[in-house]
Amino acid sequence: MKLSLVATLYRSAEFVVEFHLRISQAAQQLVGDDYEIVFVNDGSPDSSLELAAQLSEVDYHVVVVDLSRNFGHHHAMMTGLRHARGERVFLIDSDLEEDPAWLLSFSEQMEREKVDVVYGVQKQRKGKYFERWTGRLFYKLFRFLSGLEVPDNIVVARLMSRRYVDALTQHDERELFMAGLWVITGFEQRAQFIIKRSRDETTYTLRKKVAQLVNSITAFSSAPLVGIFGVGCAIFLLSAIYTCFLVINWLFLGSPPSGYTSLMASIWLLGGLVIAFVGVVGIYLAKVYSEVKHRPNTIVRNIYRQTGGRSVE
Structure with a gap:
């Protein structure tokens, strides 16, 4: 399989159908019919799972990995990467703040520069002043304390080679901070400046952001x-x-x-x-x-495919 598209679902019901349509169009333009879409339902309390399961019944490209509860965004992303089978893997959020069409420009840059990873970086962080200020502070503190050169305003969207994904998924930590793991995994990586769409609401509250800061610093720095x-x-x-x-x-x-x-x-x-x-x-x-x-990072309850049935892991 040439391409895997990985996205997590949490309060994503209003975006799932449109995201599926747009990411499918981009994938077909790039690799024809040789791709898969891996949705990871991270215990979403809305109808995201039902909508994604319905898509898997009408589109054989769709695979839905249903987690037994909410394990967190970073754990869900790692689970999706472990289920991806493609020679290249495109990781992206499903809320349409990140444009599925970036797949094409990322692929073009990867071919041109012969690198293992192309990732998105915002020219200017989205959101209001407080969100932009706290974002800058977060990355400055993290770089200062950890010594890792994580770019400012990095986004989830990234296109990765198979060997990079295999190396990334070797990390078996219980406390995950994906931006740090992306850096320490190494290989040749290049940034591409993008403009990320902004929505009014966010699932990352101030409490979650503070917890993420503490977790990321203590996970990568003494x-x-x-x-x-x-x-x-x-x-x-x-x-x-x-x-x-x-x-x-x-x-x-x-x-x-x-x-x-x-x-x-x-x-x-x-x-x-x-x-x-x-x-x-x-x-x-x-x-x-x-x-x-050494508890499992995530527990998979069901995997939905086009057959209409459910396979349990």
Whole structure:
């Protein structure tokens, strides 16, 4: 099979039919009839699964992988890539913010530059000022703490070679951050500037964005732990210097240390630092706990194909 098209479904009912039509047109223009469309239903609470299953009954190109519950966007993407069989794999969101026609320009660039990956990057991040500002801050923090050169405003849409997908799916982490995995997998990758359509609503709330920031940094960087060690050493050094000053002041000047306010401020400062540092260590410990249990990243409930029946994994 020449081409696999992979998309996840979550609250996607209003987009599924149009997405299927547009991605099919792009695929047929590129490879004729030799392609598949892999939809991964990530526990969508709307009718996304029913609509995708109906498409699989009338279009033999469509395969629907139905997860047993919502596992998260990144886990769903990895599941779709593991089910893709094509020589090339085009990963894209199904909400039509990303244009299915990008497949053609991505393929042209891949052929021209002989690379393994062509991915989309927004010239300017979509959304309002707060969304753009937090996006820039996220990537700056991630690059600073992890050392990985993840481009600003990268999008999901990307065309990948078979060998790259095989290498990418070897990662068996429980805590996934796909943008980081895309970078550390290596191979020759090139960006293509695109314009992403903006919708008013988003399934990524502020709470989810903060959780994603914490997860991505702790998954790819030990810098917070190193920072804790550095701050601890600095506090110890300052405390030692101040203690020497107090002893010298008491021995030679005869004025004992005093000051309830400075004492309480020091206690609160050190107490807050200790609690914060224990929290950071706890996050890393929780990740170790999650990895050693080695639970499956996703559980597939059903796979829908044109036969009209259901095969269970």
